[in-house]
Amino acid sequence: MSRKIAFSLLFIFLPLFVFSQVSEDKIVAVVGDEPILESELNFAIANLVQQGLVSEDELGTEEGKKRVMGDVLERLIEEALVLVAAGRESIQVSEAEVDSIWNERWEKAKKGYPSTKEFEQELASSGFSIKTFREKMKREIRNSLLKERFLQKKFTRVELSDEDVRSFYEEFKDSLPDVPASVELAAILIEISPDSETIKRAREKIEMVYDELVKGSGFEICAKRYSEDEATAKKGGALGRFKRGDLAAPLDSVAFSLEVGKFSEPIRSQQGFHILMLLSKSKETVEIAHILVKTPITPERYQQLISLADSVHTLARDSLYDFGELAKDFSDDAATRDSSGYLGKFYVDALLPPLREYVKGATTGDILPIIETDEGFQIFKVISFTPEKKLTLETDFDIIQNIARNHRIEKEINSWLERFKKTVYIDIRI
Template sequence: MRAHFSFSFLVKGIFSFSFLCLGFSAQAQQPTLIDNIVAKVGSHIILRSELEFQHSNALSQGYQSPQLRCDILKSLVQNKLLLARAEMDSVIVEESMVTGELENRLSTFISQIGSEERLEEYFNKPMNEIRSDLRRSIKEQMTLQRMEREIAGKIAVTPKEVQTYFNSIPKDSLPYYSTEVEVGQIVKISQIGNAQKQAAREQLEEIRRRIVAGEDFAKLAMQYSQDPGSGAAGGELGMLKKTDLIPEYVAAAFKLKPGEISPVIESMYGYHIIQLIEKRGEEFNSRHILIKPATGQADVALTTQQLDSIRTLIMKDTLTFAKAAKDFSDDRSTKGNGGMITLPNSPTTYIPVDKLDPSIFFVLDTLQVGSISKPLPYRTEDGKEALRILYLKSKNPPHQANLKDDYQKIAAAALNNKRNKAIAAWFEKNKDTVFVDVVQEFQACNLEN
């Protein structure tokens, strides 16, 4: 059966937190190849390495088709066309949103791989180049998502359309689902005590005194800064706009003259000292040293007590888990979803047990449906110490897909199918508004159909 690749497939692949799915990492840990351009779409190009990376990634996910490269190339062309039209139509993604996603993504990657040094080794690039490549990739991804919403964001499906879509699937092609669970969490980040804050501030004050006395800011940043993105680059962030950084940082930096050092300032990330390198209108380049206060044992004990109290209220039916998650959880990705953990890009709250994080899997193995674990140690994606309680909401045995048990998944598939058709129609309507040129080797892909 021919695989169908869409714009949505590529966006989902790129947004995966797996190191094999970073949009800019196609040549990480691979032999150097002679690269060339396989297609031009307006001012945008598609490299052979990009096509081959997506092809390898698709194969690793089980996609098989004689036309696989052509299907992927068509999706890449669609993506570049969307980017070109976004420029023409002035569809803009705010730089502050890009910066926020960049910092979150970098923290996650470094946490996954273990250190900045290992990340640099993996990509065979210094940290500042990784940051630059990732920023460009994230901005493209967010622009593609915004364009997709412009085209198909208001499309919905009715229950009748869901049923029609389900009935159109041959019975022998219906997927078979393994055991699945619904799992919720309430996360509490361990609060930092005054003693830990004071210790962090004093450490940074001492570093500042050393710089003022003549030591090199960049060397001390490499030695002490706890910013995973800039520390290895001597604390330097590169030319950025005011909107790219948090207000406290910008306010302090714009009070400085080039070469001057700020006093210690506090932000949501910890304590900083800043050195202004260059300022051009609303853009500036600076370096900084970040010190994060440590979490003390007493603070962990207090957080444990808070979660124990919340757990008791839920177990006594005084409070629902969803309401408790909304009111008390510090995890922004789940608190608005009743505390339920979901897989990236999943349309449902059900998670196959073989996809569970091992730390969750072994806890759930001790829980009955409807029960809640005691507080467990947890580290957030940005590296903060925390505790959480886990809730086993439901557990589905292995079964073949059906409307009763899998309505959410089938509805999502029907919606995705309808949106893909809308995007394909948009592509057909707009493909002649941007110049598209494909090398002779791939002319047989017949991208115009």
């Protein structure tokens, strides 16, 4: 089950929309041969604002803004120094690794918008085309991987004794973070899906279209005659050019496996049934056309699904029925239904509303109100709820050990940076 609605994701991309690209990008510092641009500084500040680590009030005064810019620039210089060191150590990152991460994040980013077009409009409003956005993000991904690999290679071999951990705890226990409230959840998903008759009619129509194509009818003619995608039908089904990962999963793999001039067998997606045709292909992109027969959700079907969700929710709240058995019988989430709908353990503050608010007022065993998402109606059960608490050596030794290790690594990195920066040309221009 996708959790794009119910659960918050880690930042997919840095929030580039808070600070748009500056029209005339100034160099604010140079580290080695590499400049640090004003847009990168603004970008990093925007990220801190988005995370709540820097307030708008701090940026509202000249003194506060100057202090924040100085602190952030110092951090960017340190990151640039790590990149210089990674280069000297010949740390490598393959293009395939960067592409893989980019494709995954691009798909997730698009899902946050009603359509790809609206996402592109948001990019354009911030001064980015898809091409410049892709280039910037892939550069960020590559640099992040280089820095991560260098630091792992040089600083991860830090061993702490149990006594080291105890000493760290005694010194810092008053400033250690609390363990956030967490919750274990199970869920039943009633998918918002078309009824069997709608699917049958759509399948019959797409198979009829496919037969016509096999018998020699032109793809463009069939698209204009039969496709239910109004935006592309009049253009012979032409969709445009796409990089790998731009299309939804079931369409993407087929599009990149076709030969130019060939069409696919019918493919099922959330929209309905497609037949793809490959118009042209380059090393990284495909140009495709499609014929779409939709499988809409009728008002009657929607009401039917609401009634089903209400009925399952009522059964789940009845102590006579086992939630896990109900998940096996009714859930449309193939990934979790055989494990009693179990989703896992989550920090409460990482959940998106309204789930977060429902969980905060719940106790172990509660069945939460039905939540409607793009996927369907979700019925959650609180398997266990653990309130926020203080870290202790007795119950949280592993967590404290990890914090202590990171603290030691951070000290070693800072010490190394002070030595290394003396060997690198640095010019600060603000």
